[in-house]
Amino acid sequence: MRIVILTQDDPFYLAENIDFLIKNLPPYAEVVGTVLFEVSPFGKRESFTDKMKKTYSVFGPTFFAYYGLKFLGSKLNSNKSIVKVLARHNVPLIQIDGNINSKENRAKIKSYDPDLLVSIGGNQIFKRPLLDLATKGCINLHTALLPKYRGLMPSFWVLRHNEKYTGVSVFFVDEGIDTGPILVQEKVEIGNRSQEALIKHTKQIGMECIIKSVEKINSGDYTLIPNPDEDMTYFTFPTSEDVKAFYKAGKKFF
Template identity: 30%
Template sequence: MKVLFMGTPDFAVPCLESIIKSENNNVIGVVTQPDKPKGRGHKLQPTPVKAKAVEYNIPVFQPETLKNRSFEDELKQLNPDIIVVVAYGQILPEYILNFPKFGCINVHASLLPKYRGAAPIQWSVINGDTTTGVTTMYMAKSLDTGDMIQKAEIQIGDEETAGELHDRLSLIGADLIVETIKKLSEGKAIRVPQNDSLSSYAPMLNKETGHIDWNKNSSDIINLIRGTNPWPGAFTSYKSEIMKIYKAYKGNTNTVGKPGEIIGIKNKKIEVCCGNSSSILIDEIQFKGGKRMNVSSYLNGHSIDIGEILN
């Protein structure tokens, strides 16, 4: 099977490498986003997918846009049997969707139709889900609405962060896409339409997504901390200074205090009152310009004022 791979971030790399190493598949090209300047020197950095493609000497294409049939000549020259798309970063126009014999196949990090959109991993954790997974599907004009082919379901760990879940799902997706390509090549892939009435949307996160509302209960706040770790990071304000919170645990369920009030230091963790008389124990923090560290380490050189209200 001649495969054209379209992807950009770290999540897509295991899928690309899995296809490269699989039997009876030949990755004839990789399409990824243009290099972007990073770091203090603003040097152009390749996308993770480009770096992996270069490692395997696979031709790389980085079009600024796919609109107006701008990639049509290259597509005809490559003539792929199938296009695999994993977090590419642009909407594919119809001339690309309709080109390959076996279709454009997407790897999506949720159990569709739940969590269509850009941030399914983060929202599954923020919303306190206990299961999630990966879906392979035919791509359609609308976002994440195409017929499904295969699913793989996993449990979300009680303390698992979005970053940790991201890494697990990327490996599961890598196995699943190879299985899906095999089924397609053998004519054994079954199209399963999505039930739109069961769909939900997972919008892209922004920095404000991580702002903690202390009126919520401890479970919701801990889920937000997990779901925004590593980015954008859950945060609050301590004495007008931004404090990011990366790890916390449930405290008591019968605390006395105002939401956001620091009510004590317990087991070298900061105990903060939440809604419904619950509390959390903050274990890992970072202040602006400082290092990310355990509260126990922070307390070695700093103090935390009991009674201060976080907001």
């Protein structure tokens, strides 16, 4: 099975997880290429300066300083670099320009002859011609119990709303946002975890769920779990007022 990963150049969490994923895929599955989107935590493309300003204004100086230092540390530590991880596994980068759905970008991805597209933190909406490039479709990792908490930053929102449980969902991508049928889903007890601890925990479980999904797709032996719109909740990027409510609920970012 030839896999193309669609992800973003996250400096905090994804490098070690993608390393784990590539190391633990079944022997018949091979990552033949990776599209690496620009980091876009706010759901849209913004300049680096705009990202910094928005982070500071929404989350405050302590959060900004903590992640600023982590960002600098990631630049000095090659283990935090997705590019370095991919190079160690001899996985080529697929260079795209602009929207992944363009005819030119689709042609580049198609040249790798993928059987399956795997989206991990993909930050563009995928259109049908792209989804049809791979014979077995496209799956996406979302760290929440879909159909609840569709959208951005589910780890923040489940804590903000004082949920006792969250989860991980791997689903077949359609042209909506987190709307496709679910292939693998795992429930996770939140406990007293900070947001950072919850992200790390669910990302690790997410890699294991992607591996289970690959195995199910390869065997063809699976039953899809519904992801009904009528039961969904959807959240975008938080405001400073949401962050105040997060703290008021006794939650921690790290």
